[in-house]
Amino acid sequence: MEKLRVIGTGGTIAATATEKGDKPTIGVTTLLHKIPQIRERFDSDPIQLLQKDSTFINHKDWARIAREAYHASAQGNKVLITHGTDTLAYTSAALSFAIQNPQTSIVLTGSMRLPEEPETDALKNLTDSAIFLLEGAKGVYVVFNGKVMTASRITKVHSTDVNAFDTVDGKYVATVEENRVVYQNKLVESNAQTNLADTFDNRVCTLKVTPSLPKDIFDAILDKGFKAINIAAFGTGNIPYTSSKGDPEKVLGGLLRKAIQTARRVPVVVTSQAAHGGVDLRKYEVGRKIEIPPMISGEDMSQEAAHVKLMWCLGQGMNLDEIRRSFERSYAGEITVG
Amino acid sequence: MEKLRVIGTGGTIAATATEKGDKPTIGVTTLLHKIPQIRERFDSDPIQLLQKDSTFINHKDWARIAREAYHASAQGNKVLITHGTDTLAYTSAALSFAIQNPQTSIVLTGSMRLPEEPETDALKNLTDSAIFLLEGAKGVYVVFNGKVMTASRITKVHSTDVNAFDTVDGKYVATVEENRVVYQNKLVESNAQTNLADTFDNRVCTLKVTPSLPKDIFDAILDKGFKAINIAAFGTGNIPYTSSKGDPEKVLGGLLRKAIQTARRVPVVVTSQAAHGGVDLRKYEVGRKIEIPPMISGEDMSQEAAHVKLMWCLGQGMNLDEIRRSFERSYAGEITVG
Known part of the structure; x- marks a missing residue:
C-alpha cells in the first residue's frame, strides 16, 4: 500500500x-x-x-x-x-x-x-x-x-x-x-x-488600478511601511503613467517609479486584473512607458501567485535585485519562461 | 435611414x-x-x-x-x-x-x-x-x-x-x-x-483582501481621506473579522466596522474577488459576522460596477444611508433584485 x-x-x-x-x-x-x-x-x-x-x-x-x-x-x-x-x-x-x-x-x-x-x-x-x-x-x-x-x-x-x-x-x-x-x-x-523555504513576510499589498484612482493611495501604502506592491493593472499591464497636465510624477506610474528608484527600493510587480492572459508590457505605448526596469513584470503569473511570491521573496530576505531575478525564474511553473 | x-x-x-x-x-x-x-x-x-x-x-x-x-x-x-x-x-x-x-x-x-x-x-x-x-x-x-x-x-x-x-x-x-x-x-x-446624472467622485478605493493583509492598510486609506471603499473579498464575500487572539478591532473586519460606525461613516461595499458568482454574506459564519449592517453587500454586482457605483453615488452627494439604499436598488441591471 x-x-x-x-x-x-x-x-x-x-x-x-x-x-x-x-x-x-x-x-x-x-x-x-x-x-x-x-x-x-x-x-x-x-x-x-x-x-x-x-x-x-x-x-x-x-x-x-x-x-x-x-x-x-x-x-x-x-x-x-x-x-x-x-x-x-x-x-x-x-x-x-x-x-x-x-x-x-x-x-x-x-x-x-x-x-x-x-x-x-x-x-x-x-x-x-x-x-x-x-x-x-x-x-x-x-x-x-x-x-x-x-x-x-x-x-x-x-x-x-x-x-x-x-x-x-x-x-x-x-x-x-x-x-x-x-x-x-x-x-x-x-x-x-x-x-x-517556509518563511513569508506579510507586508505586501495588492492594489487594483481603477480609473481616476487618486495617486496618494501609493503614498498611503508606502508610508505605512509596506515592503512590496503587486499592481493589478489594466489589460496587458497598463497603468496611467502621465496626465494630460504632463507631470509624470503626479500620476500612478510616476509615483511607482519613484518608489522603486529612491532609497526605499520597493519592489513593484505588475500583473493584470483580467483573470487570464497575463501581462505584456511591450504591447502598448502605455505599457512601454512603465516597462521594466524599474517595474517587475508578472508575465503570465496569476495575481495570487505574484502576491505570494513577493511575500516569499521578502521572507527569504531577498533585496530588490534578487527579487527581480526571482521573478524572471519559474520555481514551480508559476510563469512561462523563454 | x-x-x-x-x-x-x-x-x-x-x-x-x-x-x-x-x-x-x-x-x-x-x-x-x-x-x-x-x-x-x-x-x-x-x-x-x-x-x-x-x-x-x-x-x-x-x-x-x-x-x-x-x-x-x-x-x-x-x-x-x-x-x-x-x-x-x-x-x-x-x-x-x-x-x-x-x-x-x-x-x-x-x-x-x-x-x-x-x-x-x-x-x-x-x-x-x-x-x-x-x-x-x-x-x-x-x-x-x-x-x-x-x-x-x-x-x-x-x-x-x-x-x-x-x-x-x-x-x-x-x-x-x-x-x-x-x-x-x-x-x-x-x-x-x-x-x-453625470457627476462622479474619484476618492474611492478598491482593495483586494489577501491572506495576512496587515490591518493598517485601512488606516492608510482612510487617513488619506478616501470617501468609500470597495472590498474585493474572498469567495462569497468573506473578510477576516477576528484573529486567534480574539480582538475583533485588530483585524480587517473590525476596522472596517469601526470606519463605518464612527464619525467617518465611510461606505464599505463588499464584492467578490472571484470574477463570477457574487457575494452572499449569509452563507458562511465568517460572512455573517460582517453582515450588513454596517457593511453594504455588492450582491451579484461586478467589482467594476460596484466601484463605479460608489463613485457615482458620492458624485450625486449621497450620504451613507442613501448609498446603502442605492446599493439595494438596480439602476441599470447591475444587480439582481428580489
Missing part, C-alpha cells in the same frame, strides 16, 4: 451547516473514511493540523502546512491537503514556493458544497485526488472539479459554482475522467534537490 | 502599430467607412470626442461621454461609442448610472486587435453593434465578440483573447449570429423618465 499523509486544515470540505452559518467541524479522518479509493489503496495517516475557514488561513499557517507536507514527503509519503476554497489559490501558491522540488505528489483539494449535501463535490474531489496521487507525479498540484492543475497557476473564478477554479493560462496538467487520469500537457518534474 | 451618433474615444479599435508601441491614431470616420451595415443603413454623425488609450480614460471623460451620448439619444439618435478595452467595463458601468432610462440604444464596443491586422475583431464588433442597434432596444449595452451584454454587468476576463469580456452572471442579452440578433434573455426596458 502507498503511504499517504493527509493534512486537514478545515474549509467547506470539513464544514457542516450550523445555526450561525456553515463552519468547519468535520475531522479529516471522518472524511477519508468515505472514500474507498483512499481506504483501500492507501495506508493513510491523517492529521488535523488546523480547523479553519480558509478566510483565516494566514502566512504562518502556510509555514506550518509546508513543514508538515515537506517532512511527510521527504519520508516518502504522498500528501493530500484538504483546504477551504476561499484562499486555496494563495495557499497552493505558497506551498509551491515553500516546498521546492518535492520527491512525491502533494495535492491540495477542497469543495464548494458541504460533504453532507446530496450534491456535494467533496467526495468527487477527494476521489479524484486519490486517483491522481496514485500516478506518483512529483510536484504540488490542485485537484478540483475533475481538473489537475499546477498549484502555482490557479485562481478562483467563481464564488458559488463547483467549477470554481481555473488556471490563468487555461491549461491543465490532466483531467480525471471516469476514474482515469487523462494527461492534457506534459508533466514538468524536476530532479533537483528538494528543499524547504 | 436611422440616425446614428458615433462617439470615438480611442482605444485599440482606433490604434495603429508604431515604433513606440500601439497607440490610438485612427479617426472614427475612417472606421465607420469600413462597415457597410453602418454606411448603408444609418445616417451617421461621427464625433471624435477623445483619442486616448483607455488606460487614461478618467471620471471626467465619463461625464463628457455621458453628456454627448445623452443629448444625442434625447434627440432620437441611436448611439455607438468606440472605446479601448482596458477600462471598457468601468466606462460602460459609468454610462449605465449616468444615463438613466435612455429612450434609444446606446452601444459600446472596441477591439482586441488593431483594425489593420488581418485577424482584427474591430470590423466584426462594429458590424455586430450596427446589427444590434437596428433592433432599437432601449438601454446601454456592450457588444463584443458576438455577445450583447448589459453594460453594467461586464468584466474583462482575458487580457489578450478576442473573447475578452464576460458578464458576472454569465448571461447575455443576446448573441449576434450570422448577422442576426438571437435573444438569450428577455430585454428589460424601462419607460421611466430619461435623465442625466
Whole structure:
C-alpha cells in the first residue's frame, strides 16, 4: 500500500451547516473514511493540523502546512491537503514556493458544497485526488472539479459554482475522467534537490488600478511601511503613467517609479486584473512607458501567485535585485519562461 | 435611414502599430467607412470626442461621454461609442448610472486587435453593434465578440483573447449570429423618465483582501481621506473579522466596522474577488459576522460596477444611508433584485 499523509486544515470540505452559518467541524479522518479509493489503496495517516475557514488561513499557517507536507514527503509519503476554497489559490501558491522540488505528489483539494449535501463535490474531489496521487507525479498540484492543475497557476473564478477554479493560462496538467487520469500537457518534474523555504513576510499589498484612482493611495501604502506592491493593472499591464497636465510624477506610474528608484527600493510587480492572459508590457505605448526596469513584470503569473511570491521573496530576505531575478525564474511553473 | 451618433474615444479599435508601441491614431470616420451595415443603413454623425488609450480614460471623460451620448439619444439618435478595452467595463458601468432610462440604444464596443491586422475583431464588433442597434432596444449595452451584454454587468476576463469580456452572471442579452440578433434573455426596458446624472467622485478605493493583509492598510486609506471603499473579498464575500487572539478591532473586519460606525461613516461595499458568482454574506459564519449592517453587500454586482457605483453615488452627494439604499436598488441591471 502507498503511504499517504493527509493534512486537514478545515474549509467547506470539513464544514457542516450550523445555526450561525456553515463552519468547519468535520475531522479529516471522518472524511477519508468515505472514500474507498483512499481506504483501500492507501495506508493513510491523517492529521488535523488546523480547523479553519480558509478566510483565516494566514502566512504562518502556510509555514506550518509546508513543514508538515515537506517532512511527510521527504519520508516518502504522498500528501493530500484538504483546504477551504476561499484562499486555496494563495495557499497552493505558497506551498509551491515553500516546498521546492518535492520527491512525491502533494495535492491540495477542497469543495464548494458541504460533504453532507446530496450534491456535494467533496467526495468527487477527494476521489479524484486519490486517483491522481496514485500516478506518483512529483510536484504540488490542485485537484478540483475533475481538473489537475499546477498549484502555482490557479485562481478562483467563481464564488458559488463547483467549477470554481481555473488556471490563468487555461491549461491543465490532466483531467480525471471516469476514474482515469487523462494527461492534457506534459508533466514538468524536476530532479533537483528538494528543499524547504517556509518563511513569508506579510507586508505586501495588492492594489487594483481603477480609473481616476487618486495617486496618494501609493503614498498611503508606502508610508505605512509596506515592503512590496503587486499592481493589478489594466489589460496587458497598463497603468496611467502621465496626465494630460504632463507631470509624470503626479500620476500612478510616476509615483511607482519613484518608489522603486529612491532609497526605499520597493519592489513593484505588475500583473493584470483580467483573470487570464497575463501581462505584456511591450504591447502598448502605455505599457512601454512603465516597462521594466524599474517595474517587475508578472508575465503570465496569476495575481495570487505574484502576491505570494513577493511575500516569499521578502521572507527569504531577498533585496530588490534578487527579487527581480526571482521573478524572471519559474520555481514551480508559476510563469512561462523563454 | 436611422440616425446614428458615433462617439470615438480611442482605444485599440482606433490604434495603429508604431515604433513606440500601439497607440490610438485612427479617426472614427475612417472606421465607420469600413462597415457597410453602418454606411448603408444609418445616417451617421461621427464625433471624435477623445483619442486616448483607455488606460487614461478618467471620471471626467465619463461625464463628457455621458453628456454627448445623452443629448444625442434625447434627440432620437441611436448611439455607438468606440472605446479601448482596458477600462471598457468601468466606462460602460459609468454610462449605465449616468444615463438613466435612455429612450434609444446606446452601444459600446472596441477591439482586441488593431483594425489593420488581418485577424482584427474591430470590423466584426462594429458590424455586430450596427446589427444590434437596428433592433432599437432601449438601454446601454456592450457588444463584443458576438455577445450583447448589459453594460453594467461586464468584466474583462482575458487580457489578450478576442473573447475578452464576460458578464458576472454569465448571461447575455443576446448573441449576434450570422448577422442576426438571437435573444438569450428577455430585454428589460424601462419607460421611466430619461435623465442625466453625470457627476462622479474619484476618492474611492478598491482593495483586494489577501491572506495576512496587515490591518493598517485601512488606516492608510482612510487617513488619506478616501470617501468609500470597495472590498474585493474572498469567495462569497468573506473578510477576516477576528484573529486567534480574539480582538475583533485588530483585524480587517473590525476596522472596517469601526470606519463605518464612527464619525467617518465611510461606505464599505463588499464584492467578490472571484470574477463570477457574487457575494452572499449569509452563507458562511465568517460572512455573517460582517453582515450588513454596517457593511453594504455588492450582491451579484461586478467589482467594476460596484466601484463605479460608489463613485457615482458620492458624485450625486449621497450620504451613507442613501448609498446603502442605492446599493439595494438596480439602476441599470447591475444587480439582481428580489
